[in-house]
Amino acid sequence: MEKDKKSSLAWILCLFLLIPVTVGAAEKFPTKPIEIVVPFAAGGSTDVLARLVAKYAPKTFDKPLVIVNKPGGGGVTGTEGVVRSKADGYSLYLGYGSGHDLVTPHFQKLPYETFIDLIPVCRLSVHSVAMIIRADAPYKTLKEFVEWGKKREQVTASVSTKAGSVDITFQALGKATGLKIVTVPFRGGAEAVTAIVGGQTDSGGNHPSEIISHIKAKRLIPIAVALEQRDPAIPDVPTFKELGYNVVTVGSVKGVAAPKGTPPEVIGYLAEGFKKVCEDPEFVKSMKDIGQPVMYLGPADFGKYLQSGFEQYGKLIKEFNIKLE
Amino acid sequence: MFQGLANGFGIAFSLTNLTFALIGAVLGTIVGILPGLGPAATISLLLPLSFKIASPVTSIIMMAGIFYGAMYGGSTTSILVNIPGEAASVVTCIDGYQMALKGRAGPALGIAAIGSFIAGTIGVIGLTFVAPPLAEFALKFGPPEYFALTLLGLLMATLLGGTSVVKSLIMVVLGLLLGSVGLDPISGAIRFTWGFFMLQEGVDFVTLAMGMFGIGEILINLEKELTTELVTRKITHLWPTLKDWAESKWAILRGSFIGFFIGILPGGGAVISSLVSYAVEKKVSKHPEEFGKGAIQGVAGPESANNSAASTSFIPLLTLGIPGNASIAMIFAALLIQGVQPGPFLITEHPDVFWGVVASMYIGNVMLLILNLPMVGMWVQLLRVPYAILAPIIVLFCCIGVYSIRNTVFDIWVMGIFGVIGYFFRKVDMEPGHLILAFVLGPILERSLRQALLISAGSPFIFFSRPISGAMMGFLILFILIQIVRAVRGERLKAE
Amino acid sequence: MGRVKHPGPGFLPFGLALCLIILSLALIFKNLKGDNSSTPFWPQRTWLRPLLGVAILIFFAFVVEWVGFLITTFIFLMIWMGVIERVRWRTIISVSIGTTAALYLIFALLLDVPLPMGFLKW
Numbered sequence: 001m002e003k004d005k006k007s008s009l010a011w012i013l014c015l016f017l018l019i020p021v022t023v024g025a026a027e028k029f030p031t032k033p034i035e036i037v038v039p040f041a042a043g044g045s046t047d048v049l050a051r052l053v054a055k056y057a058p059k060t061f062d063k064p065l066v067i068v069n070k071p072g073g074g075g076v077t078g079t080e081g082v083v084r085s086k087a088d089g090y091s092l093y094l095g096y097g098s099g100h101d102l103v104t105p106h107f108q109k110l111p112y113e114t115f116i117d118l119i120p121v122c123r124l125s126v127h128s129v130a131m132i133i134r135a136d137a138p139y140k141t142l143k144e145f146v147e148w149g150k151k152r153e154q155v156t157a158s159v160s161t162k163a164g165s166v167d168i169t170f171q172a173l174g175k176a177t178g179l180k181i182v183t184v185p186f187r188g189g190a191e192a193v194t195a196i197v198g199g200q201t202d203s204g205g206n207h208p209s210e211i212i213s214h215i216k217a218k219r220l221i222p223i224a225v226a227l228e229q230r231d232p233a234i235p236d237v238p239t240f241k242e243l244g245y246n247v248v249t250v251g252s253v254k255g256v257a258a259p260k261g262t263p264p265e266v267i268g269y270l271a272e273g274f275k276k277v278c279e280d281p282e283f284v285k286s287m288k289d290i291g292q293p294v295m296y297l298g299p300a301d302f303g304k305y306l307q308s309g310f311e312q313y314g315k316l317i318k319e320f321n322i323k324l325e
Numbered sequence: 326m327f328q329g330l331a332n333g334f335g336i337a338f339s340l341t342n343l344t345f346a347l348i349g350a351v352l353g354t355i356v357g358i359l360p361g362l363g364p365a366a367t368i369s370l371l372l373p374l375s376f377k378i379a380s381p382v383t384s385i386i387m388m389a390g391i392f393y394g395a396m397y398g399g400s401t402t403s404i405l406v407n408i409p410g411e412a413a414s415v416v417t418c419i420d421g422y423q424m425a426l427k428g429r430a431g432p433a434l435g436i437a438a439i440g441s442f443i444a445g446t447i448g449v450i451g452l453t454f455v456a457p458p459l460a461e462f463a464l465k466f467g468p469p470e471y472f473a474l475t476l477l478g479l480l481m482a483t484l485l486g487g488t489s490v491v492k493s494l495i496m497v498v499l500g501l502l503l504g505s506v507g508l509d510p511i512s513g514a515i516r517f518t519w520g521f522f523m524l525q526e527g528v529d530f531v532t533l534a535m536g537m538f539g540i541g542e543i544l545i546n547l548e549k550e551l552t553t554e555l556v557t558r559k560i561t562h563l564w565p566t567l568k569d570w571a572e573s574k575w576a577i578l579r580g581s582f583i584g585f586f587i588g589i590l591p592g593g594g595a596v597i598s599s600l601v602s603y604a605v606e607k608k609v610s611k612h613p614e615e616f617g618k619g620a621i622q623g624v625a626g627p628e629s630a631n632n633s634a635a636s637t638s639f640i641p642l643l644t645l646g647i648p649g650n651a652s653i654a655m656i657f658a659a660l661l662i663q664g665v666q667p668g669p670f671l672i673t674e675h676p677d678v679f680w681g682v683v684a685s686m687y688i689g690n691v692m693l694l695i696l697n698l699p700m701v702g703m704w705v706q707l708l709r710v711p712y713a714i715l716a717p718i719i720v721l722f723c724c725i726g727v728y729s730i731r732n733t734v735f736d737i738w739v740m741g742i743f744g745v746i747g748y749f750f751r752k753v754d755m756e757p758g759h760l761i762l763a764f765v766l767g768p769i770l771e772r773s774l775r776q777a778l779l780i781s782a783g784s785p786f787i788f789f790s791r792p793i794s795g796a797m798m799g800f801l802i803l804f805i806l807i808q809i810v811r812a813v814r815g816e817r818l819k820a821e
Numbered sequence: 822m823g824r825v826k827h828p829g830p831g832f833l834p835f836g837l838a839l840c841l842i843i844l845s846l847a848l849i850f851k852n853l854k855g856d857n858s859s860t861p862f863w864p865q866r867t868w869l870r871p872l873l874g875v876a877i878l879i880f881f882a883f884v885v886e887w888v889g890f891l892i893t894t895f896i897f898l899m900i901w902m903g904v905i906e907r908v909r910w911r912t913i914i915s916v917s918i919g920t921t922a923a924l925y926l927i928f929a930l931l932l933d934v935p936l937p938m939g940f941l942k943w
Contacts, residue, residue, distance in 0.1 A: 042369045043654030048661050055376050055662060069369060072526045073508065156780050162513040184468075184779045185511055187772075190654065194591060194647050200467035201780060213646045213668030290661050359927075491851065495844045502837050514830035540878070547870040548863075714916050717901035720874075721894060721920070724881060725928055725936070737882045745875060771833050778828065 029266050030063040035091050036256075039078025039100075041071040044189060045209045046095045049125060049254055049292055053094075053274070056283045060276040074161060075100035076110055083112045087261035089270065096120060097253025099164035102310045106317050107163060120306060121256040122271045123297035124278065125287070127207035128231045128251035129169040130222040131157075131240075134199055142224045142243050145203065149179040156201040158192040159183045165252045166192075166205035168313065168322055169226045175320035176245040196220065207252060208233040212291030227251060232293040249316060250309035254292075255302055271299050329672075330453060333680025337688055342386050345378070346685050349387035350692050353394020357410050358402055360535055361726025364395040365651035372659055381663035382681040385656060389682055390689050392652045393445060393635045396595070397693045400437040400628050404430060405704060406719055408539040412530055412765045413595035413631035416603045418538065419758055420616060420623030427619050430708055432565040434701040436573050436621055437628040439565070442694040444581035444629035448636025449686045451585055452643075457672075459637070460644040463589045468776035469788045473797035474590070475770040478597040480801065481604035482762040492755050500763025503528055504771075511775045521735075528739065529730055533764060535723040536740040537757040541747020543716050564701075565621075573625035576606050580629030588634025591641055591649035595634040596765055599627035636686060642667055643679055877901055890929075890936040894921045 038050045047069060054065040070078030075098055085091040095101075101114050112118075131142070139145040149155040159166040162185040174181035184201055186192040189210040196204030197219055204220075208231060214220040215234070222237045226249045230239055240247040256274060258267060277283055278296040287294050297305055316322070336342060356367045368388045375384035399410035404421035417437065424433040451459065466474075483493055506517040507527030518524040565573070583605065584598035606626040607616045616623050641647040646668030648654035660667050665675050672679045707715075727736045747757050781787035789795045877900055885893040898917040903910075929936050 041651065041654065042365070042372075043648060043651070043658040048658050051372060051658065051662050054373065067373070077525070154782050162510065182779055182782070184776050186776070187510055190648055190657075191591070194464070194641075195467065197645070197647070198464035198467055213666045213670070216666070217669040219669070286662075286664060289664060289666070489848075489851075491844055491848050495841065495848065498837050498840045498844065502834065502841075505834055505837075509830040512830045516830060516834065544871040544874055547874050548867040713902060714912070717898050718920055720878065720901075721897065721924060724878075724885075725890075725924060728936070729928070734882050734886050737878075737885075741875070741878050741882060744878070748871060775828055 028062075029089055029269055030061070032090065033064045033066045034061070034089070035066050035068055036094050037068050037070055037078050037082050037091065038094050039070050039072070039075040039081075040095065040098075041188065042069045045127060045207055045292065046098065046254055048209070048290060049287075050094045052283065052286055052290075053124065053277055056277050056280050056286075057273070059280065060273045073100075074104065074164070076104075079118075080111055082257070083117045083259055085259055087259040087263075089258060089262050089266035091259070092121065092270070093118065093257045094124075094254070096255040096257035097123070097250070097306055097309065099161065099166075099252055102250070102253070102306070102313050103165055103168055104163065105310075106314055115307065115310070117260050118257040119260055119262055119267060120299050120303040121258055121267055122274045122299060123253060123255040123295060123302040123305060124274065125254045125292045126227075126231075126251055126295050127209060127254060127292065128233075129166050129205055129226045129249060130208055130211070130231070130234060130237065131170075131173070131224045131226075132196060132204045132206060132211055132220045132222045133202070134196065135218055135221050137202070140221070140223075142238075142240075142245075145223065146177050146179060149177075149181075149202070154180040154182045155203065156182050156184050158195040158201040158204040159185055160189045160192045160206070161185060161187075165249065165313075168317065169247060169249055170205050171322045172247045172316050172320040173226075173240070173245065175322070176240075176247055207291075209291035232295075233288070233291045247316070249312060250305070253306065253309060255297075255306070267299055329676050329680045330684065332676065333682075333684035334687075336382060336677055336681035337386070337684035342383055342681070342685060343688070345383050345387040346390050346689050347692055349390020350394040350689050350696065353391035353396075354398040354693065354696060356391065357395035357398025359726060360402065360408060360410060360539070360723055361531055361729045363411060363531070363652075364392045365655055366730075367391055367395075368652055368655040368659075372655065372662075375659055376662070381660060381665050381675075382678050384659055384663065385678065385682050386685040386689075388652075388656045388659060389639070389686060392656075393632065393686070393689065394693055395652075396445075396632050396635045397438065397441050397697055399631075400441070400624075401434065401704060404433045404437065404624070405708060406539070407542050408719075408723070409534050409761075412534075412761075413599050413627075413634070415534070415596075415758060415761055415765075416599040416627040417624055419603070420618070420620050423617070423619035424621065424624065425708065429619065431701055431705050432569050432621065433624050434704055435565045435698065436569060436577075436625050438694060438697040438701070440573065440577040440580065440625045440629040441632040441697075442690050443577050444584060444633035445636050445690040445693075446687065447581040448585055448588070448633035449683060449690065451633075451637055452640055452683055452686070456640045456644045459589050460640050463591070463641055464645070465793060466590050467791075468773040468780060469791055469794040470797070471590075471592075471769060472773035472777055473788060473794040473801065474587075474597060475766050475773060477797060477801055478600045479763060479766050479770065480804070481600045482759055482766070489754075492753075493759050496750075496755055496757070496759035497763040500760035501767035501770075503533070503760070504764045504767035510772060511779075527768070528764075529727075529736065530761075530765060531730060532727050532736050532740045533743055534761060535727050536743025537747035537750070537761065539719060539723045540740060540744025541751060541757065543720060544744060544748040545751045546712065546716065569621050573621050576602075576622035576626040577629045579605060579609075580626035581633045583626075584630035584633035584635075585637050587630075588637035589640050589649075591638075591647060592769065594638055594649065595631040596762075598630035598634045600762065602626040602630035639682075639686075643671055643682070645669060646671070873904060874901075891921060891925060894924060 036050055038047050040046045050067045054067050057065045070081055079093055082091050082093040096118065105114055133139065139148045157170045159170060167183050170181050170183050186195055189206055192204060193206055193210050195201055197214060211220050215222065222234055224240050224243055225231050225234065225237050226240050226247050228248055230237065275296055278294050284294050352367060353364060356362050356364055368391055378384050399414040400417045402408045402410050403414040403417040404425050407418050407422040409415040409418050421433050424430065483497060506524055508515055508525050515525060580602040583602045587598040588594040603623060603626060606622040607613050610622060638649045638653055641649050642653050642657055648657040657667055665678055723740065724737050727740045730736060750757055777787055788798050877897060881893055881897050895917050898920055899913055902913045
């Protein structure tokens with residue numbers, strides 16, 4: 001009898017001990033580092049943004065943010081990985097709102113539903129599509145470029161990926177101006193910049209962060225930007241709209257997303273954390289130096305912004321009858 | 326400028342920077358030796374660490390060390406077990422492995438290390454003195470130039486020898502076909518993936534190399550009941566002899582200069598340099614028939630070329646802010662995050678970064694030489710291990726290496742399939758070397774061609790109207806004509 | 822496929838396939854013309870060992886994610902050295918253990934490479 005009593009006491013004690021363990025499991029999020037997936041190659045503008053955020057995150061997040069690059073399929077591979085991961089807030093996608101989210105679904109079916117399988121957490125920045133020319137080109141403004149281009153059989157524009165946000169923008173521009181713009185795809189923004197700096201093409205389309213150092217060095221001049229309003233990173237550059245061409249897009253939006261089913265409190269925590277990072281003056285300064293404007297939006301507003309951006313691309317594609325060759 | 330360099334040395338010689346240079350160099354060598362993991366992946370793993378290090382100079386020094394350290398290490402596996410660690414070491418396999426089989430692994434490794442040192446240093450000298458004008462020159466390389474250059478490289482590849490011309494050509498064609506697997510960047514179309522999503526980025530070089538070279542070689546060796554060591558001939562000298570040195574010194578110099586110029590070009594610099602160097606050495610050699618059987622120039626030249634290419638690939642980054650390959654892109658990002666803008670103003674705004682890194686590269690090369698030379702003895706001992714034990718270990722290294730690229734077993738399957746294919750290729754005397762080189766160069770060739778034609782609105786004239794590509798195409802045509810004339814004359818002589 | 826002046830994605834594969842056909846025919850012709858001595862592909866059942874090698878490799882690929890890297894590697898080494906080669910038992914065991922440990926140390930610990938851990942979470 002003694003032994004039984006002792007063993008049952010032991011069992012009861014163990015059960016009691018289990019309680020803090022289970023309670024601990026429901027401990028405050030996060031209890032371990034958070035993985036941020038960047039579905040593009042390391043070194044690119046999205047990657048730099050992610051790493052910059054991760055650098056300032058320890059001030060507001062209780063656990064470190066770990067950046068993981070999963071390039072492939074134009075961004076689809078890495079994004080899909082997050083879609084299929086556990087919705088516990090430890091695997092996030094940074095880059096929500098890029099070309100493969102807002103543009104590609106108009107042309108191809110993706111292995112997931114961009115707006116259903118992912119929940120918006122917050123917007124961090126907007127990478128607009130800017131049109132750039134060499135400083136020593138025979139044209140200095142968009143107007144001059146169009147005049148110059150009309151006299152030629154075709155004009156070329158270096159772009160980063162086929163059917164990406166930049167490519168589509170230029171195709172729309174071609175239709176809007178009546179020029180025959182041939183977009184020449186390169187492997188990523190960096191290669192495209194090299195091409196225009198070297199004068200291989202007549203013009204180029206890039207995000208301001210990709211060309212900021214060249215602008216400062218006065219090698220490249222941005223002549224227009226495809227946004228609703230001027231881009232804070234390059235405030236002196238007029239929009240296409242101002243110049244009379246109704247080519248308006250949201251560019252390539254950089255936000256954070258979590259897989260469908262992530263608990264709202266987790267989303268709330270993450271959004272708050274990112275918000276504080278965006279308000280950090282050092283972060284803002286670093287971002288300014290690299291040409292990326294800090295543009296925070298909370299989960300609900302960001303979701304609406306993305307939807308309208310997606311529809312905007314759809315309208316653009318329809319209006320200018322853009323097709324994938 | 327000398328002021329800057331002197332300052333740079335001052336910075337580079339600080340204890341912190343020396344330590345980190347050493348860490349980078351050692352890590353790079355390990356990474357270069359191990360299949361799968363490449364310098365780019367390692368650098369990205371260490372990026373978060375680099376923020377904790379106070380100054381940008383130190384983190385760049387370490388990352389640069391990893392990068393060119395990997396170039397030193399890559400030749401080791403090529404020579405010892407005929408497995409190229411990365412594309413730039415493929416050419417070294419050809420004669421390097423043959424030398425190892427003849428018991429001359431020591432001299433091969435030694436001359437590779439010495440050549441790499443000399444070439445790396447020459448590259449850094451270039452970085453010191455002529456970086457800006459060279460970078461401008463690199464900018465002039467557009468799609469037509471890349472097309473001509475890659476065509477040249479591919480042509481050189483076919484010169485690599487082998488038993489029959491037809492067989493070599495078949496391998497080249499197969500390599501080109503394999504290279505087209507995946508997403509086509511120009512049109513967005515997906516080719517040859519048969520629904521395997523994993524193939525969308527194309528076949529990975531490492532998987533192909535491990536499979537065809539590594540597994541294939543082991544499978545064919547399994548046919549012979551090798552109970553003893555791989556190298557049965559007595560392992561002779563551990564060090565290159567004076568004769569070796571005399572034979573190689575010009576190869577090293579030529580390789581250094583070839584790599585120097587071609588290395589500046591973004592994308593593919595090291596591979597093409599090693600190819601061109603091999604072809605040049607074969608052409609100028611008094612005993613071209615030795616190539617493919619263990620000619621030391623076949624190791625000295627290409628190894629020097631890929632190391633000086635590694636040094637000069639920093640030039641576009643540090644002077645123009647343009648990264649030339651994946652590892653450099655990582656360093657580019659690290660600089661950005663640290664608040665340093667790589668670009669034309671780097672030298673003036675952050676002279677300590679520029680000169681500090683340059684000075685540290687001189688030191689790094691010395692460190693690597695001191696590291697690698699003594700290890701030659703150790704590596705050679707590895708060949709003494711009975712093949713029965715060595716073989717499965719090599720297979721395991723390949724499996725893990727391949728797995729580590731994308732964390733998926735799919736890649737191991739692909740490697741296995743290529744291993745079996747490689748095995749059959751060897752049975753019928755077909756060299757996988759040509760295939761792999763075509764595999765690497767093919768996509769660049771096709772892409773550049775189509776980009777060039779887009780720019781020229783379909784006119785092939787563009788290849789000849791631009792000075793640089795025109796010169797290269799002219800050289801190419803001349804070269805082909807000479808070959809044809811020689812072949813015809815050879816036939817005629819035979820007939821007589 | 823595109824036109825010659827504007828090559829599409831199918832252009833290169835098509836051209837290459839054509840080249841391959843031509844070259845293969847050339848190869849066949851050469852061999853038909855040449856000497857007719859033929860060496861057996863696999864004299865004396867030499868195909869056995871490579872086949873075993875491939876079999877073990879397949880086994881490894883199948884099992885490694887399920888059972889975990891450590892165990893699979895160990896078994897792999899044991900089978901290879903024991904079945905394909907004929908190595909002494911003591912050597913097999915010591916090398917298997919030693920290599921598995923060394924590989925784990927280098928890849929998992931030193932280089933922080935994620936390895937498949939299997940259901941044992943090792």
